Amino acid sequence: MNTWTHTTVLLSEAIDALVTNPDGSYVDATFGRGGHSRALLARMGASGRLLAFDKDPEALAEAARIQDGRFSIRHEGFAALGDLPGGSVTGVLMDLGISSPQIDNPERGFSFRADGPLDMRMDPTRGTSAAEWLAVAEQRQIAEVIRDYGEERFAVPIAKAIVARRQERGPLATTAELAELVAGAVKTREPGQNPATRTFQAVRIFVNGELEELEQALKGSLDVLQPGGRLVVISFHSLEDRIVKQFIARHSRAVVDRRAPFAEPAPTLLRALDRVRPSEAEVAANPRARSAIMRVAERTDAPLPAARGRGHA
The missing domain is CATH 1.10.150.170 (Putative methyltransferase TM0872, insert domain)
Structure with a gap:
């Protein structure tokens, strides 16, 4: 048995930002070693649901230790997020990068x-x-x-x-x-x-293929989030954060069709809510948290041009 451990970054901040309805349906798009998933389950109500994704077989083995009927996990990358039914999810959490056990092994x-x-x-x-x-x-x-x-x-x-x-x-x-x-x-x-x-x-x-998968997952989040649903993304380097920042900014402003300048602009799909960095105390306790940036956005009630979601949550 290995002794590699993982300290979840921005744990309470992420859960506070994500959970708007304890009985909602949530996605932990990057299960890792389950820190966020366990905290989510502790915050959720009896009828809440949590679906996790992860490609790592070791993460799947860790997930098997969670004996909770509200929880399930898929052995897939989080690019598959968009396969869930449109408007079926209350909140999506993405904790990007690699976990400490992956680094330390x-x-x-x-x-x-x-x-x-x-x-x-x-x-x-x-x-x-x-x-x-x-x-x-x-x-x-x-x-x-x-x-x-x-x-x-x-x-x-x-x-x-x-x-x-x-x-x-x-x-x-x-x-x-x-x-x-x-x-x-x-x-x-x-x-x-x-x-x-x-x-x-x-x-x-x-x-x-991490950056391409992130872009796919972000697009998928627009499909699956309910109006008022939250998107919470924690990144650890500038390439990831730039993609997340630009994605939220792009979908947080009205788009004017230059071919029809007097038409109503296309409605915004997201509302940017917050940008959070770890506290000094968290960085002192866990130096790997020092580069983390958490961005929070909320899905508006504007419809997508065409629903792409499919499958079952």
Whole structure:
């Protein structure tokens, strides 16, 4: 049995913002290790319902420990959120990124802090691992991924080093190999930050399609939320937060059709409510909370142009 633990970030703040009706139907779009789900169940009434999503088999195993008839979980990414019936959900919570047990377990390959297989998949039973992708990707693609998803200014030297390494000695297989290679290619580094930080973030985001999945899930939330329903999203880096911020802003303002300037503008679909950062006390107790930003929005009663929701909650 492992000893890896996870401290849920902005726990009470997220539940306070999300729950408008204790007997409503809620979605924990990223179950992780269940901190938010357990707190939600404690706040919900007897007839409330909670559906969770997660790709990680270890998260599914943790979810099996919740013996509560109001709770169910799907072994899917949260891009599947839009498959739920339109207007069927009272609140959607998204806690983005990776959980502490995923980072701390060397076998998952998410971190350079301990050596392990270069995997990085949220669901290690599906898809292409980081090692498999880096073994075949072209230098240009590797550089674009590291630059765009890691905001790394040394993306080109790092990509060249990765390709040269696999040509000379074979492809990278472990996290330590990748971290050492990046350290040799990065000429300067931010104080207190490992030079491999941005590269590991970029490869992980790419391998799991995280930003594309986030965009799909946000679109799905518009379909499934009831009027007055809440969307609560916690992000941990600027790429995620920018997508969430722009999505809320885009759907919080009336849209004028320039082809018909005198027509009524299209109604807003969301109302931006809040932006919350962790308290100093929370960051002191859990340093991994320091970069978290929580954004809260509310679904208006404006109808979508066409319902896309399907399936059953």
